[in-house]
Amino acid sequence: MSSNLSLVLSFLLAISSSSCSSRAQAMGVNWGTTASHPLPPAKVVELLKSNNITKIKLFDADPFVLNALSGSKIDLTIGIPNSMLRSLNSSKKAAESWVHDNLTRYSSDGANGVRIEYIAVGDEPFLQSYGEQFYPFVVGAAANIQTALIQAKLANEVKVVVPCSSDAFQSDSGLPSKGHFRPDVNKTMIELLKFLTRHRSPFFVTISPFLSYHQTKNISLDFALFKENARPRNDSHKIYKNSFDLSFDTLVNALSIAGFPQMDIVIAKIGWPTDGAANATSYIAETFMKGLMDHLHSKSGTPLRPRDPPIETYIFSLLDEDQRSITSGNFERHWGVFTFDGQAKYNVHFGQGSGKLLNAQNVEYLSSKWCVVNNNIDLSNATASALEACSVADCSALSPGGSCYNIRWPGNISYAFNSYYQRQDQKANSCGFGGLGLITTVDPSVDNCRFSVELKASQSISSLGYCIVHWMIPLMATILLCFLGVSF
Structure with a gap:
């Protein structure tokens, strides 16, 4: 990958007007670490800072990552894996311990601490392929984390959210006016929406024009890529010119039917892969990203929410991850704007006032063999x-x-x-x-x-060591809680 590729980036705050108030629209990036030889966290933080990326969403509370982010002034969303939902739902002490270990410890150090904005409880726990295994625990886990935040005097600074998959809502006709939440998830979703409303938290959701195109025959590539020549969709005299608006308004309608028409929406994941499938290329990803950024920065909103775009959008993702599950397809390992070693894949303009996106510097590799x-x-x-x-x-x-x-x-x-x-x-x-x-x-x-x-082993966390650290921390926490007599 040539190091002189220029990728223009602007993760700027944009002000979007609505009939009631002005709201800040911000841009961030998902940082996943499911890689056999991950780029060292300190090197990734350098990459983020050199490109003025000020918001990051993590999928877990990796201590190496959190330590690297200390003092970076990067706003952070920390994820809680689905595997922890049962224990957090059952035990308030488990929630208190999690908040202490992963928030209080890192946020109490003032300017040298970690700026935590959201706690994401679960990673798309309503994904259809998971069945109903997480339904009984989601809202209870979120409520216990919220209580722990209140006790830690962090509830005014940190909001609790639950990232939802793009298949949590659907439309039988394919049009937004028929949008609704899946029947099997509807009851739990109502409980979640009441919780979010009570605590003034936004609705975190994945929108994936790539998957819509990849899995649905009636979505054209041009429609997914924001092309002007794409055939529009007419829905009750509302015209849809791209797949993003179609999906977003399907969710808006689902929220309205559920009784929450004004709920703020954050796009938790959106992107386009660059390998592993047909039409997953750097060129097409560049076209999609440019179309998305132009659309978001136009502040035009969608037909159901004109001039009211999502309050935040997180690109998926920062880096390629060679150990992500490929159940959905081989493209799952190639969502990165950067390659696994931090090299930009393509050129795209993210908005006005932007600067050149820089590659990771001084990356150390194994021998050229x-x-x-x-x-x-x-x-x-x-x-x-x-x-x-x-x-x-x-x-x-x-x-x-x-x-x-x-x-x-x-x-x-x-x-x-x-x-x-x-x-x-x-x-x-x-x-x-x-x-x-x-x-x-x-x-x-x-x-x-x-x-x-x-990458050199000394410049990364080895595959075995990384997995041991990743799994031993929650395991040791669970053992300790059991030793103390905490019921699960």
């Missing part, structure tokens, strides 16, 4: 070895429409071998594959198909 297939031996078993490698490593770029889909056999075998080799920190025996692998110092990348070299 790759693992490829040895063409001088019998390759009859190479495909089986490649499939085995891909079961551990990330081969999403090889999927149909991906950046490496068109490289010829055995180039695709080499790609799989190298992905595994890099995942294993270039250990010599990880390029064996029964004698099929060969280590080379000649970059085998072809056209847009990049054979990556991973």
Whole structure:
């Protein structure tokens, strides 16, 4: 990825007028850490600050990340994983401990602390593929966190929200006027909306024009990309020119039917992937991002909320993550505006008064070595070895429409071998594959198909160590609470 790519960024506060008051519209970015070799948190914070990104949404309370953000003056949304909802719903002490460990500890240090704006309870717990497993715990967990914030005297500074998936609401006709919440989630949603209203918290929601296009045949690419030549939709004399407005107003109508027509909306996740599927490319992502930013900064709003855009919007996401679940598709690992190592993927204008988006600096990589297939031996078993490698490593770029889909056999075998080799920190025996692998110092990348070299272990949290730290902290907290006699 060339370092001189210019990506224009403006995460500025824009004032949007409404009939009642002026409201600030802000822009932020999701920062996920589901990567085998994540860019070190301190390096990511440098990347954020160098590009004047002032709002970040996290999916958990990673202590390494929170420490790196201390004193950065970046506004923060901290996520609570779905796996913690049951215990937080059952135990007020668990909620108090979570708030103490992840908020009070970091926010009490004045200018050197972390500026926490929201606590996101759960990560899209109403996602249809999850079934109803989290329904009984969502509102109770949010209420206990709210009580803990009050006790910690943080309730005036930090709001509790629950991020909702784009499939939590739907329209049988595909038009906003028929928008409603899914019947199975409706009861719990009403309880949540009452809670949010009581505490003046906004509704956090994912909107995904890419998924709408990818999964729905009646959404055209031009309609998803804000193209002027896209065929508009007419809904009761309201004209829809793009997929974003269509989805947003479907939610607005669902909120109105539920009895909450004036609720503020925050777009918790929106973006366009750059690999792993057809029409998931850097060029198309650039087109989408430019269209989105132009639309948001125009302050035009939507047909149901004219001149009233979402109060905040969080781009998904900052960096690619090679360990994200690919249940929805291989594109899930390629949402980043930056590559895994902090290099800008494309050019886009985010608004007036913007400056050049800078790449991560002084990134340290492993040696310039790759693992490829040895063409001088019998390759009859190479495909089986490649499939085995891909079961551990990330081969999403090889999927149909991906950046490496068109490289010829055995180039695709080499790609799989190298992905595994890099995942294993270039250990010599990880390029064996029964004698099929060969280590080379000649970059085998072809056209847009990049054979990556991973980050140095010293410059990242190793895959094993990272997972242990990530899982041991909540585990130890649970053990301690059980030892103290806290009931779950």
